[in-house]
Each structure stands twice: as structure tokens, then as C-alpha cells.
Amino acid sequence: MNVDELYRLGVWFSTQFQELKKRYAALQAPLSHNASQPDKRPVESELDSLVDFLRSQHFDELSLEQLKMLGLLGVDAYIGPEGAAFVEGAVRTSNYDPATAVTRLNEAIASINEARAKLAAYVDAVDGLALTPDEVLADEGLITIRVGFQNDVAIDNVADWKNSAKDWYDIIRGLAMACNEKPEDVKVIGASTGSIIMIMAGTAAFTAILAQIAKHMTTTAKDVIGVRVEIENLRQKKLLTRAMEEELRRIEKDKSDNAIDTVIGLLKGNLSGKDGDVPVALSASIKKLLTFSEKGGTVDFVAPELDEGEDGSGDADDDELKVALIAAKAAIREYQGERESLKLLSSGPKSSSELSNLD
Incomplete structure (x- = not known):
């Protein structure tokens, strides 16, 4: 992958990150409560909000090489339609268990944060060197x-x-x-x-x-x-x-x-x-x-x-x-x-x- 492609991927991911992190965290909160407390909180609203957001994500401006990079970063399974399937698989299951769901969501959030850190570091490095990526x-x-x-x-x-x-x-x-x-x-x-x-x-x-x-x-x-x-x-x-x-x-x-x-x-x-x-x-x-x-x-x-x-x-x-x-x-x-x-x-x-x- 060329410098400009990786740079543009980092910029794109940064535009998605805050909303992605916020909605995952919103679902994580009631799930964590339900995993440790006897009184259970509803999770439907937060679940639907996250799933709807993930399904609405578009990847029009990303090349196949950039999509592959998201896979190498371990984050492709947690965004877009595949992410929606993952979230529903963690929560909407016949053997639903809050503790297991929390563990799986924590893994997703950790992967998203790690990918964000790596891509942001790359973008900052390119900007710090005053390089101007060539956009074809x-x-x-x-x-x-x-x-x-x-x-x-x-x-x-x-x-x-x-x-x-x-x-x-x-x-x-x-x-x-x-x-x-x-x-x-x-x-x-x-x-x-x-x-x-x-x-x-x-x-x-x-x-x-x-x-x-x-x-x-x-x-x-x-x-x-x-x-x-x-x-x-x-x-x-x-x-x-x-x-x-x-x-x-x-x-x-x-x-x-x-x-x-x-x-x-x-x-x-x-x-x-x-x-x-x-x-x-x-x-x-x-x-x-x-x-x-x-x-x-x-x-x-x-x-x-x-x-x-x-x-x-x-x-x-x-x-x-x-x-x-x-x-x-x-x-x-x-x-x-x-x-x-x-x-x-x-x-x-x-x-x-x-x-x-x-x-």
C-alpha cells in the first residue's frame, strides 16, 4: 500500500472513530451492569443504535487495499455490516450471557482503539515530516x-x-x-x-x-x-x-x-x-x-x-x-x-x- 493510501485510511478512520467509540461504549455500560448486578437494565435501545450505525457505514471512498489493511489491523470485524453481525451475535443469541457479551465487546473496543492509535500515529508522522501524500x-x-x-x-x-x-x-x-x-x-x-x-x-x-x-x-x-x-x-x-x-x-x-x-x-x-x-x-x-x-x-x-x-x-x-x-x-x-x-x-x-x- 502506498503512503497516500495509508494516510487517507488514517484520516477516514479518524472521522468514524468518535461516533463508533461512543456507541460501543453506550452498549457496553448496561451490559457491564447486567453482568455484575442482580437488577437488569434494558439494552435494546443502545443495541439498536449501534447496529443501525454500523449498517449505515459506507466504504465508498476506500480501496480494496485499504479494506485489507483494516483486516490486518484486526478491526474489520467490528465495523460496517460485519460489525453489525458481530454485535448481534454477541448479544442477540439464544444463549445470551451478559458476562460473555461484555468480554466480546471489550475485545472489539480494544481493537478499535488500537487501530485508531496506530493509524493516528502514522498520520501524525506524515504531517510531522511535512509530506504531502499524492492522491491519485x-x-x-x-x-x-x-x-x-x-x-x-x-x-x-x-x-x-x-x-x-x-x-x-x-x-x-x-x-x-x-x-x-x-x-x-x-x-x-x-x-x-x-x-x-x-x-x-x-x-x-x-x-x-x-x-x-x-x-x-x-x-x-x-x-x-x-x-x-x-x-x-x-x-x-x-x-x-x-x-x-x-x-x-x-x-x-x-x-x-x-x-x-x-x-x-x-x-x-x-x-x-x-x-x-x-x-x-x-x-x-x-x-x-x-x-x-x-x-x-x-x-x-x-x-x-x-x-x-x-x-x-x-x-x-x-x-x-x-x-x-x-x-x-x-x-x-x-x-x-x-x-x-x-x-x-x-x-x-x-x-x-x-x-x-x-x-
Whole structure:
């Protein structure tokens, strides 16, 4: 991760920290009382407040590398939707025990405080050295897209570089044609090392299509994992027959095999009135993008900062651009939400059945 990315992560975390700490502490107080005192205090209000806050957290402006860093800091399990699942798993369980819940919340709070201290120290060090982190972001009206070449699509030599460049030209060409644009409308604005990440800038229309495809790829992966989880659950309960497993495996294969046709169906509105070259180019683009994802490549977005409540400017072009950017941001958030759901499913269930009343 580059200096600027880590610096911006520290700044972002500092904007979340006070509210995060306050709401965790608000829930911790009645739980601690209930763990040591015979008279029990209600915790629903504080619990709902924390869970609602965690579910409302957005990670639009964070890259996948920054999200990975939150994991390395041990704090990703306690923020966002995953944090909400953790809190409910600690409190809303069929075997709820205040003392155990307090212990788990204390661990979460300690991790949050430690992450805050480390990130704040880094930000202070950069500021103290009077360094100005270079922020690689798209120009106004464009959206930052980050493509990660890792795992089986890692770029280790010039031959890999050549092949990856050709594949991504085809991917960009098909998507650009689907929204009446040219491949060269997508700009290369930077790169970072480690696993090589190419940083590009795309128009709102292009980014919206790419985000929709990324969301569907994530949905397909989630569906496939869901089938595998069901097979394993049935196996553990000794209820899985050979016929049942064969049927579930068929469903799993169909979901993967039908991914391209499903995506093209979702984007059929973009193909209306376009000649035969566009559907062919789009299909090739989607195939290569799916292959890229299956081999471990990543696509990430930095959503534009917008005041969506403002009235139109009165300038038709500006208002049209704002509408397009809002639509792209919505598509990015849908993709990121699906990505969080996949992460929760992949890491396994964290909570048991909820109780209607908590004492």
C-alpha cells in the first residue's frame, strides 16, 4: 500500500472513530451492569443504535487495499455490516450471557482503539515530516477505477503485461461501445506496486456498467458458495443423499455457466438500437471480465463525493452529469453491499437466532 493510501485510511478512520467509540461504549455500560448486578437494565435501545450505525457505514471512498489493511489491523470485524453481525451475535443469541457479551465487546473496543492509535500515529508522522501524500483520483466528472492484478492474473513479466493489456483493452472496448463511448475515453491515471494495481478514470456511464457487472459476478460467487454451504450443512446433519448432492451440484454449475447470459440480459437496455458489433464486443468483454475475476483479479471503485440533496444548477449539461454520477454511485454501493454479503457468507455465520426480549 502506498503512503497516500495509508494516510487517507488514517484520516477516514479518524472521522468514524468518535461516533463508533461512543456507541460501543453506550452498549457496553448496561451490559457491564447486567453482568455484575442482580437488577437488569434494558439494552435494546443502545443495541439498536449501534447496529443501525454500523449498517449505515459506507466504504465508498476506500480501496480494496485499504479494506485489507483494516483486516490486518484486526478491526474489520467490528465495523460496517460485519460489525453489525458481530454485535448481534454477541448479544442477540439464544444463549445470551451478559458476562460473555461484555468480554466480546471489550475485545472489539480494544481493537478499535488500537487501530485508531496506530493509524493516528502514522498520520501524525506524515504531517510531522511535512509530506504531502499524492492522491491519485480522477478528474471532476470521472470516477476512479482500480484494477488489481493478483493471484493467477498477477503481472510478473513483460509477457504477462502484454497479455493483460490486450485483455483489458477488449474489456474496456466492449463496455465503452455499450454506452456510446470509445475505449480511449477511459484514462490511465496511475499505478501502484505490491500486487500491481492499475488506476483508471472512467465516465459515469462506463463505471455504472462495470459496477453492475462486478455486482453480478459477486452475486454469482455468493450463490455458488451458498450452494456449497447447504451441501456441507446437509452432510454434517447426515441428511445428504447422492441424488440431493447431484442436484445441488447441477444448480451450482448452472449458476456459473449462465453468468454471462444473465449479465447480458441485465444490460439489454444498453444494447437497444445498437448494431451487431456491439453485442458481440460486450459479450467478449463480459467473458474476459468474468475470467479475470475467477482467476483472482479485482475491480474496485472510489465513489464520487456528491451532495445528492442539492437542486439542479440550471445548466442542462451539469445536471445531466450529476444524474449520471448519482446513478454510478448507486451502482457502486450496490456492488459494495453485495461484496460485504459475500464476505459475511464466506466467513460463516456469526450469530444465532434472535430473542424477542433482552434483559
